[in-house]
Amino acid sequence: MTKLGDAVASEWTKFWSVRATWWSLAASAVLMAFYSVMGGLVIARDGETGSVRTIAINGAFYMAQFPVIAIATLFVTSEYASGSIRSSLLWVPVRNRLLLAKSAVLLPVLFVLGAVLAGLAMVVGGLFAGDHAIAITTGEVVLTIAGMAAYFALLGLLCLGIGTALRSTAGAIVSVIVLLLMVPMLVGALGANALVDYFPGFAGVNGMLPKGELNPIIHSPTVYPPWIGVLSCAAWSVAALAAGSVLLRKRDA
Template sequence: MSTPTAPGPRSPLTPVSDRGRWRRLGCAIAFEWTKLAGVRSTLWLLATGTLLTVAGALLIGASARASGVNGYDTATPAPWIAAQNISFTQVAILLVAVFAVTSEYASGSIRTTLLSVPSRGSVLLAKAAVLAGGSAVTGAALVLLGTVSAAAVAAEYGTYTGAQLGHAVLGTAISLALTSILALGIGTTLRNTAGTILTLVVILFALSSVLPIFGQAWLTDLVAYLPGSAAGALVTNASEPYGPAAALAVLAGWAVAGLSAGYLALRSRDT
């Protein structure tokens, strides 16, 4: 009777099964989640974003009510007030995405990450999955919290429908998830916190104000295809300048472009 022999070590040339790839990616995601959740700055940034959301929603809601009482037509659905406020408080959420990669380069811990997860594509995908999921959940929760806060002070001037709340929650979750991936891609490309933040500020805020100044029609039209404009259309379910489906495509295009640039930079450099 022959004795079964244990399989030898797998050759580096032996293909990895699909199940093995998914298992490794799952481990990489768990690794990235542990790192992100264990950093104190993450909690501080999320707490700051929450406070800014509540404070801004209360302020805008109270302003809408005061103006309405004085005869001005300032009625705005409370979910839109919350989403409008998050367009500024999203900075706290995006900083989490920026620090998730640039802080590793600043401290040199990126070497440990690449030793733990040798596949650079898996590293970037794991970071993207954690940041996108965390940003989506946080964004949805902040819209709900901001809606309750705004509706409480705006009274009848903040009346909203379930459809409006659903669009605001889902649109904010998706837009923050995709914008976080864009921030990750830029951070991986530049490897510098200040440079990444400046680039994000230009793309998300500055260009929409600067481009129309030149008086060129094509530059003005380009503003509609910036991430901020697409996010606004996605949150409010607007039909102009395009609908939610086109807005999703625009945001996804920015996210894919940023992540692709980050992957090329990560793959072409030693660390």
């Protein structure tokens, strides 16, 4: 029976051996850099002060997170599409161990990606905003970097769980986007605004902000400390992985 360490090594090799991984990582960086340049130029053009942290957060939510969704979803659904999932399950017959191995690969890669992109966005945005960029503290920088790193990592696990459950690339990507954007907007429109902050996308943004600061996506103050936002994202990811695990064991036994 394959050990967890061997399973992780195998999944690590598979993850980096496909071009889609590299293209998606590059796309995430390019989109973040593009948004940061545009955000900085807008601040400089308008002649008003602006926060590079807002540029970074908006860039992550509106641009960079979508290649992350693609990376994490394809990590499992591409195997169902090609039929290679059969070989993976023969190599790692313990279903939960396979899912754990994939999670162990995604988590650190996307954590580092989020941290790097947050730093990149603040540096690039600050360069183009010039003297109009608001001064920020070291603590604010660290919170933005750590929060974005955690959000991207947990978003990847959410996509992995949903992708395992649905086995369809298109279905999983659409489902994640609907969960991140459409469902909370509908919930808010129905008057349940208190719940919006606990959906994974908006909770992820709140995880990059101190309590009381304006969330630049929904334009309302955060109602809890950043660790609650991260914990909310983690709860969604655990639920998705649990659903994927149950279906993997029952359907692909």
